[in-house]
Amino acid sequence: MLELSKYNRIRFHKEGVQTKFILKARKTLNLTELELSRKLKLCRRTITDWTKERVTISQIGANKISSLAKISIPKGYDIIDWKEHWRKAGRVGAMTRFVRCGRVCIDEKYRKMKWNEWWRNVGQYKKPPPGFQSLVKIKIPRKSKLLAEFIGILLGDGNISPYYISITLSSKEKEYIKYICKIIEKLFRVVPKIFKHKEKKAVTIVVNRKQLVDFCQEVGFKKGNKVSNQVDIPQWIKKSKMYSYECIRGLIDTDGCFFFHNYIVNGKKYFYFKIAFTSASIPLRLSVKKILINSGFGVRMSKAGKGKGGDVRIDGGFYVKKYIKEIGSHNKKHLDKIEKWRVAPNGKVAVC
Incomplete structure (x- = not known):
């Protein structure tokens, strides 16, 4: 596909000239917008944006349309040097960022150090801005047979990430998937989401709750790879035969x-x-x-x-x-x- 939009642009002096030029070409060629985009080997969205004058047409694009339709490019336009345009845009963007954020540090290590310092002293104590989603709370269950079984399931086919937990099973285990979802709802009062894998016959049950991740860590789990972490059954389960049976x-x-x-x-x-x-x-x-x-x-x-x-x-x-x-x-x-x-x-x- 030709990346025509990266070349020099044509800016017509009068509004509507670019639109009329493209519509005239389409009428002459008897092509729809989609058909014209295919002729030019461009995305249809690009033709739409040119027709509606959301962006200026590329010089090479205008020349190709002119050649295809055998019509001349309307007079009264300026050529915008694209490299110069990007340089100007970069300067405007840099100035806008400076006005909004102040001096921008180019030393990445120093920037991260200062950010961590700000977070420890100020950031973590600031209230979230209006409309910002706060932590969604879950029900914190007591130690029980059901919780012990859930922990066994999580130790078997589960995974704990920084912000969610997931359990992956075969898509054939439909009844068991429903059973696990019911356990999660009963224990934490959260409705899990179910994602089907397109490339393999598997289903992943996901709960996006940071508080649930924290709870799992409190009862003995570690985040990340279970093999690397060499996970084990939590002590409070091993001390009880009843809980141990449920977990197993x-x-x-x-x-x-x-x-x-x-x-x-x-x-x-x-x-x-x-x-x-x-x-x-x-x-x-x-x-x-x-x-x-x-x-x-x-x-x-x-x-x-x-x-x-x-x-x-x-x-x-x-x-x-x-x-x-x-x-x-x-x-x-x-x-x-x-x-x-x-x-x-x-x-x-x-x-x-």
Whole structure:
């Protein structure tokens, strides 16, 4: 596309001459505004602005229109040197900024230092100007089973940014997405937003509340990358078996899997229904393992592979049943697999 607007401009002495010139060319060529823009390889908006005389027409643009329509450019105009125009515009802009803001520092480090000094001493205590949106408050929940489950969900598939929290799930988990939204509304009295990803089959639940970010930090979270921060279950949850169960349910409902493992040894087939929780955070895996062992579960932990997190597994059928009975799941994806396993003869059916 030709960037005609960057060249020298034509300023006609009389108002309306530029408009008549373009309209005459369109009539001669029998072209719409859009068709003319395509002929000139320009954006339609540029032709509109020239026709309405919002901006002056470029010299090369006027010459091309004249050549296409075989009409002459109207007389009575001045050529504006575009480089000189930018120099003048720059001087006007600089003067306007100086009048409004005073001297502008060109030393970026010094400017930032002085700004931080101003913020500490003055800025943070100033009231926001009229119309400026103040901090939107949320309900601050007490420690509860529901809050413990929410924290497990956030530890599993969540992320905490400076001004919002987000939870990303598969777009197939529709029922579970609704369930998480209900938890957020009940705990914080905030209606989350749901964003669908165009390029992948995923959905992100987002809550834009700075106060919620602050609250999450208060209960034991860190902002940023969970792997780099090596996140862990907050102490107040680990001290309570009831809260620990709720948190683990949230973790396994998001970052866990119920699967059917079958293999052959010495020609004999073996079938087992298992549960696995995967995470790249070592403290988180160790905490899940410790809570489950202390609660009477048979658990083993595999080592992390290259670029992958390790997992905590519940292998034995007795312990899988114990998990389903005592902890359970709120994710329909897992509940459907559990139901298939329950109704299968001897539990021997592939569910993953």
